[in-house]
Amino acid sequence: MSKAVATNDAIYLHMEQPDNLMYISGVITFARPLDVDAVQRTFGEKLLKFGRFRQIPQTAKTLSGYRWIEADQVDTAAHFHTHALPTPGDKATLEAAISALVSTPLPRDKPLWDMHIFHGYDGGSALVARIHHSIGDGIALVYVMLSSMEVFDEDENKESAPTTSRKKRPSLARQIGRPIGLAIRTPAALERILTAKPDPQTVLKGELGIAKHVTWSQPIPLHEIKAIGKSADATINDLLLTLLAGTLRDYLLEAGEVLTEEIHVAVPVNVRPMSKAYKLGNQLGSISLALPILEPDRWERLRLLKQRMDGLKTSPELLISYAATRIIGMLPKERARTILNNSRAKTSALVSNVPGPRTPIGLAGQAADTLMFWGPLTARGTLGISIISYDGRVNIGTFCDKNVIPHPEKIIDGFTDQFNAFRDDWQRM
DSSP states (O other), rough: EEEOOOOOHHHHHOOBBTTBBEEEEEEESSSOOOOOOHHHHHHHHHHHTGGGGEEEEEESSSSSSEEEOOOOOOOGGGEEEEOOOOTTTTTHHHHHHHHHHSOOOTTTTOOOOEEEEEEEETTTEEEEEEEEEEOOOOHHHHHHHTTTSSEEEOEEEEEEESSSSOOOOOHHHHHHHOOOHHHHHHHHHHHHHHHHOOOOOTTTOOOSSSSSSEEOOOOHHHHHHHHHHHHHOOEEEEEEHHHHHHHHHHHHHHHTOOOOOOOEEEEEEEOOOGGGGGBOOOOOEEEEEEEOOOOOOEEEEEHHHHHHHHHTTTTTTHHHHHHHHHHHHTOOOHHHHHHHHHTTTOEEEEEEOOOOSSOOETTTTEEEEEEEEEEOOGGGOSSSEEEEEEETEEEEEEEEEEETTTTHHHOOOOOOOOHHHHHHOOOOO
């Protein structure tokens, strides 16, 4: 049985090139060695219940140019690989191993996903997954992964970091159902999108190479992020994006850049109800956020960023971008790439924020220590920032092109420094 690839999924097949692979990758670490057979049985049984994990995209005469074809036989063993992590088996060693993986193409004659178990990580194991973005977006794939794992502790008092405000955001359908408001705001928003100029050419931009590099931070307590943001009437997401603004400001200044213009980040936003995440596919819009990097005072940066985020929450930009991805996916591959690349040139980074599980999850009777994910550098971007919450903590990750950003650990360290500075101020209040 075959089915046409949806146009908003096909754009990730259009964008893929040897130096710009379109995988969502993630790592889950465990304090003790994993039982490989148990892990393979768990995911082998549960992942294959989702059709996309049994199918291969092939070129076809469809609206998107592709069709999902059912694989003759899916040998789950061929999708699982085990490795001994080289000594000293620390975080830097694991980051290097994952970086090599995310720079390597998946075989195109099998469904586009695989998993790798690295033994010897800090005395335990790490599970690394690679899944092609055409199968689903970050929200959908986190749902799939977590639905295949065990929940160890139900604590309803814990929270996860939201992708926007703590207030419930109206569904896409409800927003579309406000025709008068949209009719008034859409022309101006569309004009802003179409006339936006490219971001300044800084050290955050450059020619892509094959090699990519992933990193992630030490966990930050979610309750402290919430409390600091609340002290300024800001959301968790407002503060996290302000920390990023301060981090990139310092990174650019240290690199010798003279700051005369603000830079923008693309922020994907899920537009589907969470109850529909199991359907997979990509249901994303995107907003472009100007980071207030010209402002030296961190609390004023927070005020400015909150103001901008509040404005974007009522903008039709999200709906426009969602509709645009569906249309672009109908175009011939080279034309689609050109449009997407030109659009991405108007931003300097991609920021993905996924709410993770509030309570510990795990495999084979063992709770996970760390959860981290990375989206691809869509449309030949060079810097991706990932934010995920897990069990009352928040981790920050970077996905960089090594040719452009050879030392991404400076960004991770800078993010931690920014948080510590805000926390010191807050504790003195």
